[in-house]
Amino acid sequence: MIETGKGGEGLRRGRVEGKVAVITGGTMGMGFGSACALAREGAHVTVIGRSDAGLAAADELRKYDESAEFVRMDVSDAKGMKAVYDEVAAKYGKIDIAVNAAGVGRQMRFTDVDEDFLDMYLNINFKGMWNACHAAIPHMVKRNYGKIVNFSSVTGVMVADPGMTAYSSTKGAIMGMTKALASEFAANNITVNAILPGMVDTPMARRGFAESDPVNPDAIAEAIAAQIPMKRMGTIEEAGAVALFLSCDDSAYVTGIGLVFDGGSTLPETPGSGWEPA
Ligand SMILES: NC(=O)c1ccc[n+]([C@@H]2O[C@H](COP(=O)([O-])OP(=O)(O)OC[C@H]3O[C@@H](n4cnc5c(N)ncnc54)[C@H](O)[C@@H]3O)[C@@H](O)[C@H]2O)c1
Known part of the structure; x- marks a missing residue:
């Protein structure tokens, strides 16, 4: 929260005070972190998700925003998504902010990926974000x-991993869509940016660790954290802070970027530098 000027007489206003925000995947993980950050800073938040986790998430969000709502909707349903955004706009008279976090992540060898698996990825990860943008922008x-x-x-835009062809394809497409939308709507005072997370401690990440080692998933988490220059995974609160920056007017002149949020994971090292940090 930031203080207003002297005229405010102690009144505190948030960085997104009175703004109307819709957050897909806002029921857990980084979407929920984003919803909390926006609600704390004065936004009216509606979170979209598929599971009952949304009910508890909305209860938590009402601590900051009494009007917080959960809508159960599959982001791949274009008509349903349009109806949700139209309803929010009818209620508040506007939509200011769309944070699009809904996504799925599962590894599969390229030669095992069948059409159903690919379609599932494209429909949720890519078309889900497309649908949200298409519903919000008008x-x-x-x-x-x-x-x-x-x-x-970062996967699919800056780095690549085996078993992630479907995921990487959707994440690269999201970056392309972000830039194209930024260009198309810059003159309408609409900024469109992407966040490129590295490894963040969320239910999605934890599901991945459990798939890799069902017996000791924490060992996987620790091994991954050890490889990150900052020696830890990111948190959903930190992701929320980044989403808040790109959702408020502090970033008024920032558009079309991919903001890397990865604890230094994608920083290339000079081969053979031989330096061991203390
Ligand atoms: N966790 C990471 O390390 C990481 C790294 C890079 C990118 N990401 C991306 O960040 C975003 C958030 O990831 P997370 O780790 O917080 O995920 P998460 O699994 O913890 O949460 C994902 C959210 O998306 C929702 N969702 C999934 N499919 C949906 C659908 N079809 N319709 C509506 N809602 C749906 C879920 O209900 C949930 O609220 C995702 O797009 C993910 O690909 C995550």
Whole structure:
């Protein structure tokens, strides 16, 4: 929260005070971290998710925003998504912020990926974000104001891992869509940016560790953390802080970027430098 000027007489206003935000995947993980950050800073938040986790998430969010709501919707349902954003806009008269975090992540060898698996990825990870942007932008254009934040990944944009062809393809596509939308709607005062997380401690990450080692998933988590220059995974609160920055007017002149959020994981080292940090 930031203080207003002297005229405010002690009144505190958040960085997104009175803004209307819709957050896909806002029921857990980084989407929930983003929803908390926005609600704490004064936004009216609606979170979209598929599971009952959304009910508890909305209860938690109401500590900061009495109007917080959970809508059960599959992001791959284009018509359903449009109806949700239209309803939010009808209730508040606008949509200012769309944070798009809903996504799935599972490894599979390329030669084992069948059409159903690929379609599932494209429909949720890519079309889900497309649908959210498509549903939100007309409302933003009407008011000549909008902030869109798409969760992409370092995977598929900056780095690549075996078993991640379907995932990487969707995350690369999200970055391409983000840049194209930023260009198309810059004159409408709508900023469109992506966040490129590295390894963040979320239910998705924990599911991945359990798939890799069902007996001792914590050992996988520790081994991964040890390889990160900052020696730890990111948190959902830190992800929320990044989403808040891209959702508020502190980033008014920032558009079309992929903000890397990875504890230094993608920093290349000079081969053979031989330096061991203390
Ligand atoms: N966790 C990481 O390390 C990491 C790294 C890079 C990128 N990401 C990306 O960041 C985003 C958030 O990841 P997370 O780790 O917080 O995930 P998570 O699994 O912890 O949470 C994902 C959320 O998306 C929702 N969701 C999934 N499919 C949906 C659908 N079809 N319709 C509606 N909601 C749906 C879930 O209900 C949940 O709320 C994802 O797009 C993910 O690909 C995560």
